[in-house]
Amino acid sequence: MRASLIQIAVDPDEPVDSRRERAASLVAAQRGADLVVLPELWPVGAFAYTSFEDQAEPLTGPTHTVMAEAAAGAGVWLHAGSFVERADDGVLYNTTLVFTPEGERAAAYRKIHRFGFDQGEAVMMGAGEDLVTVALPRTTLGLATCYDLRFPEMFRGLVDAGAETLVVAAGWPERRRAHWSLLARARAVENQAYVLAVGSAGTHAGVQQAGHSVVVDPWGEVLAEAGADEEVLTVEFDPAKVAATREQFPALKDRRLGLAAPRIQQT
Numbered sequence: 001m002r003a004s005l006i007q008i009a010v011d012p013d014e015p016v017d018s019r020r021e022r023a024a025s026l027v028a029a030q031r032g033a034d035l036v037v038l039p040e041l042w043p044v045g046a047f048a049y050t051s052f053e054d055q056a057e058p059l060t061g062p063t064h065t066v067m068a069e070a071a072a073g074a075g076v077w078l079h080a081g082s083f084v085e086r087a088d089d090g091v092l093y094n095t096t097l098v099f100t101p102e103g104e105r106a107a108a109y110r111k112i113h114r115f116g117f118d119q120g121e122a123v124m125m126g127a128g129e130d131l132v133t134v135a136l137p138r139t140t141l142g143l144a145t146c147y148d149l150r151f152p153e154m155f156r157g158l159v160d161a162g163a164e165t166l167v168v169a170a171g172w173p174e175r176r177r178a179h180w181s182l183l184a185r186a187r188a189v190e191n192q193a194y195v196l197a198v199g200s201a202g203t204h205a206g207v208q209q210a211g212h213s214v215v216v217d218p219w220g221e222v223l224a225e226a227g228a229d230e231e232v233l234t235v236e237f238d239p240a241k242v243a244a245t246r247e248q249f250p251a252l253k254d255r256r257l258g259l260a261a262p263r264i265q266q267t
């Protein structure tokens with residue numbers, strides 16, 4: 001399979017509509033790929049909290065329209081990163097869209113773990129409740145967004161639901177880049193799955209982005225890694241390697257599920 005990770009730069013001086021058109025052009029240039037992935041909140045910027053209200057869109061708003069057309073135009077599965085969704089009841093969500101090569105929406109995932117502790121996204125947005133997987137012809141995607149990367153139990157849930165390729169769309173800051181690289185590899189090794197982690201470039205509301213999108217195989221090897229600036233990272237990977245790795249080194253079979261609520265001995 002060939003995947004293209006579009007590490008788009010978010011420049012506050014670029015109008016959102018222009019960036020949307022630019023993202024669509026970048027997707028159009030990926031014809032021939034099986035899967036194209038964009039990062040978290042690239043229309044507005046993951047840390048541009050003061051713009052969330054103004055830039056919120058309904059599920060089928062401009063980002064949905066432009067990305068559906070881009071997927072169909074290029075004939076690719078498109079993980080369109082995430083955008084600020086305003087639900088019918090007015091609640092905002094950090095929502096990821098996935099489109100088929102025909103431009104049909106295959107999935108929508110609302111970010112489960114909101115970042116910011118007592119501010120920003122954590123107080124401005126609702127939390128998703130559902131794990132989401134998407135069956136492609138040769139692999140099943142498990143969807144996660146940025147801060148989700150820190151929660152291994154979520155990824156194990158995705159694997160239990162059949163995910164073999166874990167896609168993390170992020171707007172990860174440069175100052176915690178070491179965590180990004182480490183956690184992407186950890187999620188791949190512990191789940192014996194591919195991890196496609198796509199970040200953004202540029203500066204979101206003064207927060208320098210890490211870039212360094214990365215693709216890790218089920219053995220924890222880094223297959224490809226981007227630099228800090230805008231670029232498209234293209235990688236070929238073999239989905240069959242997930243089953244092969246799980247068979248050759250069957251650690252997932254050694255899970256002690258009965259200990260999910262372990263007895264505690266205190267002395």
Ligand SMILES: NC(=O)CCC(=O)C(=O)O
Pocket residue numbers: 040046114115145146147148150171172173176179
């Ligand atoms: N947008 C995010 O979720 C940022 C996450 C982050 O900065 C971190 O986990 O560190």
